[in-house]
């Protein structure tokens with residue numbers, strides 16, 4: 001198979017979905033897929049068997065949910081445009097506004113286009129243990145969600161649900177704290193609501209996540225508020241450790257250290273390694289010095305900083321060797337670009353029955369036609 005390519009393994013995806021589904025059984029919550037993190041619709045036949053729908057961040061994601069997932073569509077955007085409200089409302093089950101201002105501008109319009117739509121407001125609990133500031137929706141001066149000081153009681157009677165998103169790759173302990181503060185600040189409105197949405201960032205499918213604690217947090221919240229439907233909308237937890245990005249060594253150059261140039265790129269294909277940042281795991285490799293042969297792995301763009309990191313291997317790398325980056329399904333293909341004219345990785349799915357399907361290949365036109 002021609003590299004670079006992403007390889008999703010449905011067996012691994014199903015393992016995650018079964019964990020999420022068991023949580024649904026133990027709590028009665030509904031779980032939505034956050035398309036922002038994972039939108040590989042060619043796998044939605046499988047995902048939609050287990051999850052309840054998608055959370056979309058605007059018109060296009062809502063359209064994808066409607067067209068390819070065909071269950072619930074919940075749409076939130078930091079700010080909606082007037083010309084998009086009709087299309088969004090028509091295909092959404094929930095619409096969540098970011099501010100009382102947006103709510104007042106568009107709630108009635110949304111209802112007009114879809115009388116069954118449920119109206120929500122995103123609130124900002126102003127508490128988060130997010131490990132990095134770029135992924136902290138409750139940081140200083142955050143535009144995401146309405147703080148209690150900016151809450152406008154005049155719209156309460158029209159709101160069906162409250163939404164918060166405050167976590168990032170976190171355990172249930174963090175949820176417990178955020179939920180406590182959410183209830184402290186916004187609890188007085190909950191008796192008027194029909195639902196709550198606890199956002200994403202729940203690292204449920206990661207080894208070691210305390211699922212029992214999650215279940216007990218949710219069930220005790222339910223005891224306090226039995227009339228509320230509860231949603232969560234993880235993205236990363238769905239795609240977590242379900243596949244790889246496979247690349248080839250194109251050349252090995254030496255400048256103080258050995259540097260292997262690959263037919264992939266951090267900036268174009270693994271952007272989170274740059275902005276989180278983190279060092280992606282490479283199959284059969286270790287940290288520098290732990291194995292005898294050390295290399296810096298770097299991308300095939302002209303960006304000097306296009307570097308995956310320094311790794312060691314049991315054998316010397318050769319031109320033509322495959323390098324397999326682990327856990328490259330979430331927040332990768334949804335962000336990939338053709339920066340520097342670099343080829344987009346193909347998308348390959350290993351189906352449950354073992355067949356391998358190349359679902360998408362990209363060419364020159366994909367580079368040209370974005371411009």
Ligand SMILES: *Cc1c(COP(=O)(O)O)cnc(C)c1O
Nearest residue numbers: 034037165200201233234235236
């Ligand atoms: C990003 C995001 C999610 C998904 O977050 P994950 O960390 O991928 O679980 C859910 N809801 C909202 C509003 C988001 O912005």
